[in-house]
Amino acid sequence: MAWRYPESRIATGDVVTPHELMRNIDAVASEMNGHIDRDNLALATVDTDALASGACNSARFVEIASTYTLSVQDNWQVLSTLSTNIVCEDGWLQTSVSLAMGVVSTPETVDQVLVAISVDGVIVGAEEGSNGAFVVYVIGDTPVSAGSKYIEVLVKRSPYETAGHTSYDIAISQACLEARNVRR
Amino acid sequence: MNSKHLRVDELKGIDESYRTDPTSAELVQDMSWDTLGGWRQCGGFDTIIPDIEIQGSTQSYFKGDGIVRSLHWWSNRGGTKQYLMAEYIPEGSTLSLMVFNGSSSSMDVVESGRSHVQGAWQGTQYLAVGDWLYYINGLDAPRRWDGKRSSRVGFDRVPSAPWAVATKRKDQMASGYDDGGTRTNYNFPSARGVGPYVHLGAMNTDQQQDGEGFVYGYAITWINDLGMESEPSAIAYCRGVNKYTAITSDDEQWSERTYVKVTIPDAAPNARGIRLWRTTNLHDAQSGFSAVLYLLDEWGSGKGTIYADGTPDGELGPMLDTSNLGSFPSSTKYMAYFKGTMFVGGGHDTGDMVFYSAPGRHEQFPSMNFFKLGNKDNGQVTGFYAHENALVVFKQRGIFLIKGDPSRGFYTQTLTEDVGNVSPNVIVEVPDSGLDKWGRSSGRGLLFLSESGPYILEGALENTGRPTKPNFIGQSIYDLWRKQVNRSALIGACSVVNHQDREIWIQVPIDGGIGPTLGLVYHYDIQAWSLRKDWPMNCFTDSRDHRGHIFMGSHDTATHPGIHVYTHGYGDKNGVDLDSIYRSAWIDFGTVWQRTQVHHVRPYIMGFGANTMSFQYRGDRSPTMIAPTDSAKSQQNAEQVAQEQWGTATWGSSGYWADYYPTPVTWTAGENYREFQWEVSATERMLIMSVDLVVRPVGSPTNIEFLDATLAPEGV
Numbered sequence A: 001m002a003w004r005y006p007e008s009r010i011a012t013g014d015v016v017t018p019h020e021l022m023r024n025i026d027a028v029a030s031e032m033n034g035h036i037d038r039d040n041l042a043l044a045t046v047d048t049d050a051l052a053s054g055a056c057n058s059a060r061f062v063e064i065a066s067t068y069t070l071s072v073q074d075n076w077q078v079l080s081t082l083s084t085n086i087v088c089e090d091g092w093l094q095t096s097v098s099l100a101m102g103v104v105s106t107p108e109t110v111d112q113v114l115v116a117i118s119v120d121g122v123i124v125g126a127e128e129g130s131n132g133a134f135v136v137y138v139i140g141d142t143p144v145s146a147g148s149k150y151i152e153v154l155v156k157r158s159p160y161e162t163a164g165h166t167s168y169d170i171a172i173s174q175a176c177l178e179a180r181n182v183r184r
Numbered sequence B: 001m002n003s004k005h006l007r008v009d010e011l012k013g014i015d016e017s018y019r020t021d022p023t024s025a026e027l028v029q030d031m032s033w034d035t036l037g038g039w040r041q042c043g044g045f046d047t048i049i050p051d052i053e054i055q056g057s058t059q060s061y062f063k064g065d066g067i068v069r070s071l072h073w074w075s076n077r078g079g080t081k082q083y084l085m086a087e088y089i090p091e092g093s094t095l096s097l098m099v100f101n102g103s104s105s106s107m108d109v110v111e112s113g114r115s116h117v118q119g120a121w122q123g124t125q126y127l128a129v130g131d132w133l134y135y136i137n138g139l140d141a142p143r144r145w146d147g148k149r150s151s152r153v154g155f156d157r158v159p160s161a162p163w164a165v166a167t168k169r170k171d172q173m174a175s176g177y178d179d180g181g182t183r184t185n186y187n188f189p190s191a192r193g194v195g196p197y198v199h200l201g202a203m204n205t206d207q208q209q210d211g212e213g214f215v216y217g218y219a220i221t222w223i224n225d226l227g228m229e230s231e232p233s234a235i236a237y238c239r240g241v242n243k244y245t246a247i248t249s250d251d252e253q254w255s256e257r258t259y260v261k262v263t264i265p266d267a268a269p270n271a272r273g274i275r276l277w278r279t280t281n282l283h284d285a286q287s288g289f290s291a292v293l294y295l296l297d298e299w300g301s302g303k304g305t306i307y308a309d310g311t312p313d314g315e316l317g318p319m320l321d322t323s324n325l326g327s328f329p330s331s332t333k334y335m336a337y338f339k340g341t342m343f344v345g346g347g348h349d350t351g352d353m354v355f356y357s358a359p360g361r362h363e364q365f366p367s368m369n370f371f372k373l374g375n376k377d378n379g380q381v382t383g384f385y386a387h388e389n390a391l392v393v394f395k396q397r398g399i400f401l402i403k404g405d406p407s408r409g410f411y412t413q414t415l416t417e418d419v420g421n422v423s424p425n426v427i428v429e430v431p432d433s434g435l436d437k438w439g440r441s442s443g444r445g446l447l448f449l450s451e452s453g454p455y456i457l458e459g460a461l462e463n464t465g466r467p468t469k470p471n472f473i474g475q476s477i478y479d480l481w482r483k484q485v486n487r488s489a490l491i492g493a494c495s496v497v498n499h500q501d502r503e504i505w506i507q508v509p510i511d512g513g514i515g516p517t518l519g520l521v522y523h524y525d526i527q528a529w530s531l532r533k534d535w536p537m538n539c540f541t542d543s544r545d546h547r548g549h550i551f552m553g554s555h556d557t558a559t560h561p562g563i564h565v566y567t568h569g570y571g572d573k574n575g576v577d578l579d580s581i582y583r584s585a586w587i588d589f590g591t592v593w594q595r596t597q598v599h600h601v602r603p604y605i606m607g608f609g610a611n612t613m614s615f616q617y618r619g620d621r622s623p624t625m626i627a628p629t630d631s632a633k634s635q636q637n638a639e640q641v642a643q644e645q646w647g648t649a650t651w652g653s654s655g656y657w658a659d660y661y662p663t664p665v666t667w668t669a670g671e672n673y674r675e676f677q678w679e680v681s682a683t684e685r686m687l688i689m690s691v692d693l694v695v696r697p698v699g700s701p702t703n704i705e706f707l708d709a710t711l712a713p714e715g716v
Helices: A018-032 B205-210 B475-483 B487-492
Strands: A057-063 A068-072 A084-088 A091-103 A112-119 A122-130 A135-144 A147-157 A168-183 B004-008 B025-029 B031-034 B038-041 B044-047 B052-054 B057-059 B070-076 B081-088 B096-101 B106-111 B125-129 B132-136 B143-145 B150-152 B163-166 B212-224 B236-242 B260-264 B271-278 B294-299 B305-309 B334-338 B341-345 B353-356 B370-372 B381-386 B391-395 B398-405 B409-416 B428-430 B445-450 B453-458 B469-472 B494-498 B503-508 B518-523 B528-532 B537-542 B550-554 B563-567 B580-584 B595-606 B609-619 B632-635 B662-664 B667-673 B675-682 B687-698
Touching: A057 A084, A068 A147, A084 A091, A084 A168, A091 A112, A091 A122, A091 A147, A112 A135, A147 A168, B031 B518, B031 B528, B031 B580, B070 B125, B070 B132, B070 B537, B070 B550, B081 B132, B081 B550, B106 B143, B125 B334, B132 B334, B163 B212, B212 B260, B260 B271, B271 B305, B294 B305, B334 B381, B341 B381, B341 B391, B409 B469, B428 B494, B445 B503, B453 B475, B475 B528, B494 B537, B503 B537, B595 B609, B595 B675, B609 B667, B667 B675, B675 B687
Parallel strands: B025 B528, B163 B236
Antiparallel strands: A057 A168, A068 A168, A084 A147, A091 A135, A091 A168, A112 A122, A112 A147, A122 A135, B004 B687, B025 B580, B031 B038, B038 B687, B044 B563, B052 B057, B070 B081, B081 B096, B096 B106, B125 B132, B132 B143, B143 B150, B163 B260, B212 B236, B212 B271, B260 B305, B271 B294, B334 B341, B341 B353, B353 B370, B381 B391, B391 B398, B398 B409, B428 B445, B445 B453, B453 B469, B494 B503, B503 B518, B518 B528, B537 B550, B550 B563, B580 B675, B595 B662, B595 B667, B595 B687, B609 B632, B609 B675
């Protein structure tokens, strides 16, 4: 609450000393000398451009609200509830996804699956896991230019699986995506 | 007879005594005492958020808002964050606790839906402890705010008891075979269980048949965000039996041990943790045994849960000490923080009691931590003041001291059961101004209001040779006090220490009204009073930083709505002229047998410039003032060339800077009076420091022998 209010008043007809005339200005000047606080700065006075590089990041966190069932096939399937946009500055985009899954097809088939993160359609990280191993964690970092970026989580059957199943259903009980833009 | 030149060099404050001296005043209004000697116009006020012009009309930020019920300035984070808090009803809302937001030039809502009393009321009381601002009003739950979030203070109830039941399905366990056989664990990760666990061989036949019983008691406590703990819940008991079973292929048999399912309900919304407490096995306890609780487990969440207890007695944690636990006393209105302890009082049904917290646990009030002060006919507790040596407790008719500390214990002393305080928001410490240039000490003490007027509690509050006692300081304004002040509404009076002008400003209700409109100003350097009339201010606070601003909350929602700042930088009362008056006391020139012709009245004023001040006079207790034809005169020396003035001079060319200086201004009266009174007034700034009267006695003098002098003892 560093607002200052006038401390002296000069009306027409008053004899005036220079010190008195300067008193209100001195008060403001002294306030500038270490007493400026949030009350002196109007809303949105400082934007990200006014901050040092790396001082301001944008971040996203998305998680699924309920169990998500997906048919794993040879081509990428999008885990659509985790898809999100993030507004980035020039710099790096750090992403990670963690998901827990299990097979729900009958008969239960345990295979290798591939989980990936894509940014604007480009895969920036992928990890292979078993749908019998329950949890897969993928991280992916990529340089980005300023603008909105679209992040997706993709799942497909691993080309290295040997069981020979062409498709099967998995249930993803828990999954979350984290994304963070670090200014250059 | 030649004329005489009479001078009063020191113009004092108001003295309404029937017989007083010429240095006193009948009225000093809208004036402050200048430390260099003289009365000058006081400051003015304007809203803290400036009015703005929209399409030619002035828009007030607080327009449409209700009466400002309370006001408080405080800071936290080592003074780096400062807050101006207020309670009022924003247009279209309910009574809300608001905080000034300079960034958006507005007030933000901290909490709405707060309660208040329509009539005279002490309002919300504030107290900063640590980085938190505590606020209570006797109606709503006590709460605190740290600049970001508000939370309830302590707990207002004990937790619901948990529900404990021995599981029917016994979990067998065996361990530590004598022969070193295989260890088998079931369910319990730690392979333990409640109840006895004894080798079959140690049992007699009946025991082997019936098993070994156990009885446990469970209770829970809540923890809030500051680590304050609630009282424990009622103890929920649970009974069960461990039976025997053959679990090995050989002849060894061991008792089962089981676990207890404890269901813990959700905690109160402000709880941030739950502790689960348990007794040892009470199966063999004697009748009348007092259960002792030990810590079993704790959670960093207020969410209820189900807990499987298989903890042997020997692994229980520390014992629960209930002597430090207790709920925040309900409906209390006043609080103070003294020696690391919170004191509260003035509760609805416990108005004459003071409760205090456990040491270092200022939201826990053990049930035995209270004082009952004085008698019921002393009335309610009406406020605290935490001094360095003692906590001063005011009742309506009594003053008490609480001394001691948490380690040695607190104790009380009665100062008086005759004089008390009726205005909780007036209690202020009078700064020690040392000796003035006349060698007088203003003393130091605690100013408060009784029904009979203002007092100062003087003394060091301990045995230092200087007695601690209340001294009445309202003699000189006693006529006004008994005729105008609405004593039934003094609970709504308020005060503030204006350090810049070295005065204590007390707002009191008058003429049957509830909202305080009259300012009684105590100029502690000269121990004198002045008045401020028509200041519709309901509450005060001052910024306790380098700025020293005084903020005022208005109850005039039509003309001066909202929160205002008082400063000499404003020359009026939010658009209404100041009415600065210095009116002398009745100056008695002699006797009924002799009159005096008053030739001239010549006040010494500060030569501020061309702005005028007005002069009036009257004589012999006349009800009518006489204004001479030249009543209004410039505040400058008429015998010298006028100094350059603002608005006309052009500095940098012919103009020159100047400083103002004391100058006499002379008015002619020319009347014969036995008693005489004069008055100067101004709406612009004014400073008067002394007065000369040029008089000439008329008629035959008669010597008067004053009886009090004549009858004085010989030698005196």
